[in-house]
Amino acid sequence: MLVAILKEEREDETRVALTPDAAKALAGMGFGVAVESGAGLQSGASDEDYQEVGASISTKRGELLASADIFPVVNALPAGDQGKLKSGSVMIGFLRPLDEPAALTVAVQRGVTLFSMELVPRITRAQSMDALSSMATVAGYKAVIVAADHLPKLFPLLMTAAGTIPPAKVLVLGAGVAGLQAIATARRLGAVVEAYDVRAAAGEQVRSLGAKFIDVDLGGLQTEDKGGYAKELSPEALELGQQAIAKAAKIADVVISTAQVPGRRAPLMIPAAVVEAMRPGSIIFDLAAPAGGNCAVTKPGETIVYHGVTVFGPVNLAAEMPVHASMLYSRNVSNFLQLILKKGELNINRADEIIAGSCVAFGGEIVNERVAAVARAPQA
Numbered sequence: 401m402l403v404a405i406l407k408e409e410r411e412d413e414t415r416v417a418l419t420p421d422a423a424k425a426l427a428g429m430g431f432g433v434a435v436e437s438g439a440g441l442q443s444g445a446s447d448e449d450y451q452e453v454g455a456s457i458s459t460k461r462g463e464l465l466a467s468a469d470i471f472p473v474v475n476a477l478p479a480g481d482q483g484k485l486k487s488g489s490v491m492i493g494f495l496r497p498l499d500e501p502a503a504l505t506v507a508v509q510r511g512v513t514l515f516s517m518e519l520v521p522r523i524t525r526a527q528s529m530d531a532l533s534s535m536a537t538v539a540g541y542k543a544v545i546v547a548a549d550h551l552p553k554l555f556p557l558l559m560t561a562a563g564t565i566p567p568a569k570v571l572v573l574g575a576g577v578a579g580l581q582a583i584a585t586a587r588r589l590g591a592v593v594e595a596y597d598v599r600a601a602a603g604e605q606v607r608s609l610g611a612k613f614i615d616v617d618l619g620g621l622q623t624e625d626k627g628g629y630a631k632e633l634s635p636e637a638l639e640l641g642q643q644a645i646a647k648a649a650k651i652a653d654v655v656i657s658t659a660q661v662p663g664r665r666a667p668l669m670i671p672a673a674v675v676e677a678m679r680p681g682s683i684i685f686d687l688a689a690p691a692g693g694n695c696a697v698t699k700p701g702e703t704i705v706y707h708g709v710t711v712f713g714p715v716n717l718a719a720e721m722p723v724h725a726s727m728l729y730s731r732n733v734s735n736f737l738q739l740i741l742k743k744g745e746l747n748i749n750r751a752d753e754i755i756a757g758s759c760v761a762f763g764g765e766i767v768n769e770r771v772a773a774v775a776r777a778p779q780a
């Protein structure tokens with residue numbers, strides 16, 4: 401059984417799917433581990449680091465693709481690579497099956513078993529495999545660090561002989577995993593933080609981090625689904641939130657927006673007029689940019705200046721912290737691998753809730769209903 405760790409092809413990718421620690425564990429369990437030369441370099445792992453833990457290094461990507469049984473990846477292998485994979489081999493990673501199912505077609509047709517880390521159910525037993533939370537944690541932290549670096553102001557309250565500097569005001573929209581990490585990071589840097597979320601349960605978490613929760617009366621509306629995620633709101637309910645946000649944004653130095661609704665475009669929470677009312681030099685950091693953005697002027701993948709406000713729309717922020725993002729991701733993937741490996745062999749129990757939830761393709765067919773529906777839908 402051979403596990404291959406390949407160089408990521410996506411241009412802005414710096415992470416590696418399995419770190420040397422994880423490679424060591426797999427080698428210790430009797431698996432062969434082959435690493436494409438340079439695969440770990442950007443995340444701080446050299447070829448020698450992998451060799452030291454028992455992995456082999458290869459420069460022959462084509463051979464690895466044709467011979468390995470398991471491909472832990474960050475991003476899906478490109479179609480050209482997929483065409484070389486063995487039937488029955490396994491690819492596991494952020495495969496974006498609901499966003500770009502067509503990009504997986506070749507692998508599906510070749511009978512490759514596909515597991516999507518995005519689709520791992522968020523149940524207690526799967527917490528150690530929750531790569532979305534891992535990356536959201538990294539992104540929430542990094543967003544605040546970048547914003548603090550670009551803000552032409554200090555974050556903390558300073559009392560100096562030359563006078564008092566008031567603390568920066570940070571507004572966080574969406575208090576899920578990324579939002580809570582952003583709040584904690586901004587608080588550590590000394591900012592005064594306010595946060596808003598549609599889920600009432602988020603209020604307690606926000607307050608426990610020393611931030612103020614903006615309570616909006618939505619008239620008892622059910623805003624949370626069974627999985628603990630936000631539901632898509634009606635335009636009227638969105639509007640109620642927007643009024644509170646507009647007021648808080650006007651006086652904020654930094655707005656970090658993270659609001660998302662799984663499977664939908666991110667809710668629009670910051671119209672252009674709100675950006676125009678912010679002070680020049682302020683910052684909007686839109687972590688929802690990959691899902692279209694929470695701010696109307698966000699350009700995914702770009703940083704723009706609109707009416708003097710710098711608007712960041714990063715689409716792969718976790719990759720800007722490759723060492724720890726890879727460490728966390730590698731642990732999530734390794735924990736998942738433990739589920740599908742037994743006595744040195746692949747053992748895929750499709751009745752297992754975690755496996756069933758995350759399996760996109762098996763035996764030449766798309767086996768996830770949501771993915772199949774998206775794949776069938778006519779392209780826009």
Ligand code: NAD
Pocket residue numbers: 522523524526527530532533536573574575576577578579596597598599602627628629630631633638641658659660661662667669
């Ligand atoms: P997410 O990335 O889908 O969304 C981020 C936040 O945006 C959420 O808190 C959501 O409520 C909020 N939001 C959505 N629409 C909004 C709107 N119109 N206005 C204001 N806020 C809006 O969410 P996430 O960070 O991945 O996680 C969300 C929930 O899932 C949290 O309750 C979290 O604790 C829970 N969770 C559970 C587990 C687990 O049990 N294993 C793991 C991770 C997360």
